[in-house]
Amino acid sequence: MxxxxxxxxxxxxxxxxxxxxxxxxxxxxxxxxxxxxxxxxxxxxxxxxxxxxxxxxxxxxxxxxxxxxxxxxxxxxxxxxxxxxxxxxxxxxxxxxxxxxxxxxxxxxxxxxxxxxxxxxxxxxxxxxxxxxxxxxxxxxxxxxxxxxxxxxxxxxxxxxTSLIQAVDSRKVVGQAVGRLMERYGLDAVQAFTVLRRYSQDRNQRLNTIAAHVIETGILPD
CATH class of the missing domain: 3.30.450.40 (GAF domain)
Incomplete structure (x- = not known):
């Protein structure tokens, strides 16, 4: 060749x-x-x-x-x-x-x-x-x-x-967590996402980490 x-x-x-x-x-x-x-x-x-x-x-x-x-x-x-x-x-x-x-x-x-x-x-x-x-x-x-x-x-x-796949997976995790918070606390989607973001900023942890905790436990971190 x-x-x-x-x-x-x-x-x-x-x-x-x-x-x-x-x-x-x-x-x-x-x-x-x-x-x-x-x-x-x-x-x-x-x-x-x-x-x-x-x-x-x-x-x-x-x-x-x-x-x-x-x-x-x-x-x-x-x-x-x-x-x-x-x-x-x-x-x-x-x-x-x-x-x-x-x-x-x-x-x-x-x-x-x-x-x-x-x-x-x-x-x-x-x-x-x-x-x-x-x-x-x-x-x-x-x-x-x-x-x-x-x-x-x-x-x-x-x-x-790889970055695009990770971004899509991240959005799925956050979306599932928002759904759990909406169901548990009677929030709308904007309120639930705002809560996730505030916890992420206050605890200096990635949004995905907070979202994964919510999906696994059904509640926000202590």
């Missing part, structure tokens, strides 16, 4: 995945099988902090964590300031004096970190890792960029779908 065909099939496969994790795992599988990297990982931003959500093996998870512990490394630079960061050889890399030699000891020699982003936000970084120094051709680099582009779109779509 041609490279265009490979990426076309990837796009369809990622579209069919259920959830962010399954989408990320599809990206990693393509990176190692089609592009033939030894390892790969995806770090996503969660509460303004990068976190490895999936990796091809535990070695790369540990290497990613080293960047977070040392507060330096190609992934963090890609997320914060560059679209992509290449480490041709960790044994000669001088930008990160703590991370690079430690990664080399782990058997990591080459890394290409590519930012995952859409027009509105940065979602994370794709790490493509080699056990040998990286000597990139233009085709290699373009393939990596294309993979990151597909990954960015698919991950953003999966996250949006």
């Amino acid at each position: 041609s490279q265009a065909g490979d990426f076309g099939e990837l796009a369809m496969n990622l579209h069919d995945q259920d959830g962010t994790l399954a989408t990320v795992e599809g990206v990693l599988q393509f990176a190692t099988e089609a592009l033939r990297y030894d390892h790969a990982s995806v770090m996503l931003m969660r509460r303004r902090r990068a976190e490895t959500v999936a990796a091809t093996d535990e070695l790369i998870t540990k290497a990613d964590q080293l960047q977070l512990d040392f507060r330096e490394g190609p992934s963090l630079l890609a997320i914060s300031d560059h679209h992509e960061v290449l480490v041709a050889d960790t044994t000669t890399e001088t930008r990160w004096p703590e991370w690079a030699p430690t990664a080399a000891e782990y058997g990591i020699r080459g890394v290409l970190a590519i930012r995952l982003y859409t027009e509105h936000s940065t979602s994370g970084v794709l790490n493509l890792v080699s056990a040998q120094p990286l000597d990139f051709s233009d085709i290699d680099r373009e393939s990596a960029r294309l993979l990151a582009l597909h990954a960015s779109i698919a991950i953003a779509s999966a996250r949006l779908q």
Whole structure:
């Protein structure tokens, strides 16, 4: 199959995945099988902090964590300031004096970190890792960029779908709780929702948490 065909099939496969994790795992599988990297990982931003959500093996998870512990490394630079960061050889890399030699000891020699982003936000970084120094051709680099582009779109779509599902589920829970309060206390819908919101604010708890308590017990929290 041609490279265009490979990426076309990837796009369809990622579209069919259920959830962010399954989408990320599809990206990693393509990176190692089609592009033939030894390892790969995806770090996503969660509460303004990068976190490895999936990796091809535990070695790369540990290497990613080293960047977070040392507060330096190609992934963090890609997320914060560059679209992509290449480490041709960790044994000669001088930008990160703590991370690079430690990664080399782990058997990591080459890394290409590519930012995952859409027009509105940065979602994370794709790490493509080699056990040998990286000597990139233009085709290699373009393939990596294309993979990151597909990954960015698919991950953003999966996250949006998850958020929409959660929003719908949240509305169902709140709606059920409003119904319980209307029945128990003789309130109308606006009054019942106002009570839920006031309890949420006064107790500094999520509205869903208060609503779930009402559904389970039939009464408001003490």
